[in-house]
Amino acid sequence: MNIYISNKVCNTEVFFVFNNDNILCKSVSNITNLNLQYLNKSGEFKKGLYSIAQITDYKNDKKMIFLRLGNETELNSEIIRRAAYHLIKYCESNTIRAISINLEDDNKKLGEYIKALSESAILSSYRYTEYLTNKEKNYLEEIIINTEQSDEIQNSLMEAINVANSVNICRDLVNEPSNIQTPVRLGDEVKSLSNIYGFDVNILDENDIKALNMQAFYEVAKGSINKPVLIVMKYFGDSNSDEIIGLIGKGVTYDSGGLNLKSGSRFITMKHDMAGSATVIGAMCAIAKQRLKANVVAVVAACENLISNTAYKPGDIIGSMAGKTILINSTDAEGRLTLIDAITYAIEKEKVTKIIDIATLTGASRRMFGDYLSSVMCNDDNFYSSFQEASIKTGELVCRVPEIEDAVSEIKGEISDYINTSASETCGMITASLFIREFVQNKPWIHIDGAGPCWLEKNKYYNTKGGSGWGTRLLYQTVKENCGK
Numbered sequence: 001m002n003i004y005i006s007n008k009v010c011n012t013e014v015f016f017v018f019n020n021d022n023i024l025c026k027s028v029s030n031i032t033n034l035n036l037q038y039l040n041k042s043g044e045f046k047k048g049l050y051s052i053a054q055i056t057d058y059k060n061d062k063k064m065i066f067l068r069l070g071n072e073t074e075l076n077s078e079i080i081r082r083a084a085y086h087l088i089k090y091c092e093s094n095t096i097r098a099i100s101i102n103l104e105d106d107n108k109k110l111g112e113y114i115k116a117l118s119e120s121a122i123l124s125s126y127r128y129t130e131y132l133t134n135k136e137k138n139y140l141e142e143i144i145i146n147t148e149q150s151d152e153i154q155n156s157l158m159e160a161i162n163v164a165n166s167v168n169i170c171r172d173l174v175n176e177p178s179n180i181q182t183p184v185r186l187g188d189e190v191k192s193l194s195n196i197y198g199f200d201v202n203i204l205d206e207n208d209i210k211a212l213n214m215q216a217f218y219e220v221a222k223g224s225i226n227k228p229v230l231i232v233m234k235y236f237g238d239s240n241s242d243e244i245i246g247l248i249g250k251g252v253t254y255d256s257g258g259l260n261l262k263s264g265s266r267f268i269t270m271k272h273d274m275a276g277s278a279t280v281i282g283a284m285c286a287i288a289k290q291r292l293k294a295n296v297v298a299v300v301a302a303c304e305n306l307i308s309n310t311a312y313k314p315g316d317i318i319g320s321m322a323g324k325t326i327l328i329n330s331t332d333a334e335g336r337l338t339l340i341d342a343i344t345y346a347i348e349k350e351k352v353t354k355i356i357d358i359a360t361l362t363g364a365s366r367r368m369f370g371d372y373l374s375s376v377m378c379n380d381d382n383f384y385s386s387f388q389e390a391s392i393k394t395g396e397l398v399c400r401v402p403e404i405e406d407a408v409s410e411i412k413g414e415i416s417d418y419i420n421t422s423a424s425e426t427c428g429m430i431t432a433s434l435f436i437r438e439f440v441q442n443k444p445w446i447h448i449d450g451a452g453p454c455w456l457e458k459n460k461y462y463n464t465k466g467g468s469g470w471g472t473r474l475l476y477q478t479v480k481e482n483c484g485k
């Protein structure tokens with residue numbers, strides 16, 4: 001899809017209209033106003049959000065599409081993103097190949113709206129066609145944003161295109177099946193992305209992982225014939241700062257549950273248990289391409305959680321890179337074991353000063369929030385407030401859960417330092433988060449449990465079914481909020 005700014009229009013013009021019939025466009029022709037009045041009178045153009053009406057001038061081969069944005073005072077970026085989604089679907093079902101969208105030149109928020117609009121247009125057009133013999137193409141090919149050119153506007157558009165493409169990279173990685181995308185293949189993929197987007201990558205193999213004493217990670221990995229890798233991505237964009245943000249993504253390329261085997265329908269979607277890592281990889285692409293003024297190191301401990309005669313077992317006591325011992329209560333609580341070693345590596349070897357981890361960690365989070373939002377634990381109010389700001393801007397919503405100090409005792413062991421799950425079947429999302437907190441060495445830390453929104457059973461506006469790409473924009477924006485831009 002080609003999106004660009006121009007003051008030319010094409011045969012199909014789009015106008016955004018508020019409920020009060022004001023148009024988000026400064027000067028409109030008399031014909032436009034007359035058409036709008038006609039559609040209003042005839043009852044074809046309803047009030048409310050996202051209703052669409054079209055009028056065709058057959059003689060001049062021109063179309064006008066009107067789309068409602070609701071109340072003028074309530075407009076925000078998320079409304080624009082959802083409106084863009086409705087517009088794209090409308091164009092697809094009416095086989096419209098090109099549109100020009102008329103936008104007001106002197107609106108204070110024009111840059112923000114152009115960003116939301118173009119981001120959503122790209123996100124809404126995504127399809128996963130890798131394994132289809134007949135790859136149907138999208139019909140809508142061209143979007144002209146009709147407004148005055150300026151550097152600021154052009155930069156907003158370029159940023160939106162970059163970020164949306166990075167979300168689509170994340171989606172592709174999540175949607176790739178685990179028989180193809182083994183941990184080693186995921187590492188290879190990151191290598192090629194690093195060349196395209198301009199960050200460094202270092203892939204550590206099984207021997208390196210053992211030499212580093214990453215025993216918790218290795219125990220999860222050792223039941224599979226497909227070898228684990230530790231993927232380390234680096235982007236240093238601010239030589240004047242000592243701050244290094246660590247992005248840690250859960251990279252379990254398939255989670256069978258291990259000997260605590262999953263059941264029934266729980267298997268089929270478990271290729272997406274590396275969605276956290278895909279989010280981190282997508283965010284690195286966006287951060288590096290955008291040359292953000294920030295230092296970021298991303299770490300992914302990639303492995304499969306399978307069953308074999310070498311698999312770890314419930315009752316085993318294992319070590320960890322941090323030197324603490326852990327009793328395995330459930331082999332299905334594998335994510336936290338891979339994450340704590342990745343976090344220890346990031347702190348000790350890469351000297352990260354702040355940590356964000358993202359993981360499809362608990363069914364409990366999904367049961368609580370569905371695919372509406374992710375649960376977040378954070379040990380630092382300042383860090384959280386910039387993160388929350390980013391979340392509101394991108395529309396990827398989160399709910400902060402309390403650090404219930406009394407619950408820490410549930411993951412403390414009697415014959416080992418820790419147990420990987422609490423013995424009780426309650427409070428699972430909190431105890432999982434607290435388990436990870438034990439390994440962050442008091443660094444400012446945000447933990448995102450995306451088990452709900454990272455994978456969608458059906459399309460939800462511009463978030464597509466399957467790997468949704470949830471969190472990629474949020475990580476990018478959080479890094480942006482925390483740096484000199």
Ligand code: BES
Binds near residue numbers: 255273332428451
């Ligand atoms: N990958 C799963 C969590 C998950 C479940 C993600 C459903 C997305 C959808 C994780 O490894 C897991 O199995 N967690 C267990 C933990 C339990 C054994 C304490 C869970 O949530 O059931």
Ligand code: ZN
Binds near residue numbers: 332333334335
């Ligand atoms: Zn599991």
Ligand code: ZN
Binds near residue numbers: 252255334
């Ligand atoms: Zn898992």
